[in-house]
Amino acid sequence: MAMPPIRPIWVLLFAFLSSFTLLLASDPDPVMDFAPGVNSFVFRDIYSNGVVVNGTGGIRAGLSTDKFPAITTQGLTIVRFRIVPCGCQLAHSHPRASEILSLISGGPLQVGFVDTKGETHVNLLYPGDVTLFPRGMIHFELNVGDKEAEYISALNSQNPGTLTAAAALFRIPERALSTSLNLPATLLQRINSTLTHNIGPILEKSGRSGCVPGRDITVNF
Ligand SMILES: *[C@@H]1O[C@H](CO)[C@@H](O)[C@H](O)[C@H]1NC(C)=O
Ligand SMILES: *[C@@H]1O[C@H](CO)[C@@H](O)[C@H](O)[C@H]1NC(C)=O
Numbered sequence: 001m002a003m004p005p006i007r008p009i010w011v012l013l014f015a016f017l018s019s020f021t022l023l024l025a026s027d028p029d030p031v032m033d034f035a036p037g038v039n040s041f042v043f044r045d046i047y048s049n050g051v052v053v054n055g056t057g058g059i060r061a062g063l064s065t066d067k068f069p070a071i072t073t074q075g076l077t078i079v080r081f082r083i084v085p086c087g088c089q090l091a092h093s094h095p096r097a098s099e100i101l102s103l104i105s106g107g108p109l110q111v112g113f114v115d116t117k118g119e120t121h122v123n124l125l126y127p128g129d130v131t132l133f134p135r136g137m138i139h140f141e142l143n144v145g146d147k148e149a150e151y152i153s154a155l156n157s158q159n160p161g162t163l164t165a166a167a168a169l170f171r172i173p174e175r176a177l178s179t180s181l182n183l184p185a186t187l188l189q190r191i192n193s194t195l196t197h198n199i200g201p202i203l204e205k206s207g208r209s210g211c212v213p214g215r216d217i218t219v220n221f
Helices: 008-024 165-169 174-181 185-193
Strands: 051-055 058-062 077-083 087-093 099-114 120-125 130-133 138-155 203-205
Touching: 051 203, 058 138, 058 203, 077 087, 087 165, 120 130, 174 185
Parallel strands: none
Antiparallel strands: 051 058, 058 077, 077 138, 087 138, 087 203, 099 120, 099 130, 099 138
């Protein structure tokens, strides 16, 4: 007896559900030892050869599957940082990864994130300390000490993505943003004119933030 024909509607439904799963799931478990074609498992000198972001606040060096194909399908990556006193990685989020960060030397480092209850979790890290930023939460790192802070972060995606909060906000059309912030358009334009518009990670040392290296080593502001 012949099989009944597969109705196009089921094909469509299947395609729809699979794409949905791809969009919402975290990185899937590997189904093989490592991705096809990978033959090198060492990445040399991440500060020179990695995905490097350099700003007045310091330097950040990460990986990508292009630069280090060994991470492909492994569901993880790392990023290394050297942040100057009063340097900050501006508030940002990673839509596809939780992040675990350890301060290697220098600092102290003020770190924090905001959860979906609106609670802010701020802590001070000293060398050897570890902190966690849950997936998707807006977080920051600020070197409140008087020594360069060197730290390393691991993230559980091969492609965590970074959305810098202020840059992302100012991509919202003016009228909606004005309503969101309850500020007039003229003031928004002034703020926008001094903003760094990169959506990716930004390291800055602000002259305006009132940060003095080594002073106010606290979680209070
Ligand atoms: C980053 O900037 C510093 C200071 O301007 C410079 O010395 C260093 O070579 C830069 N590093 C990279 C990787 O661009
Ligand atoms: C802020 O400036 C950027 C870059 O000029 C622009 O693309 C964006 O639309 C501006 N945002 C607002 C809300 O005006």
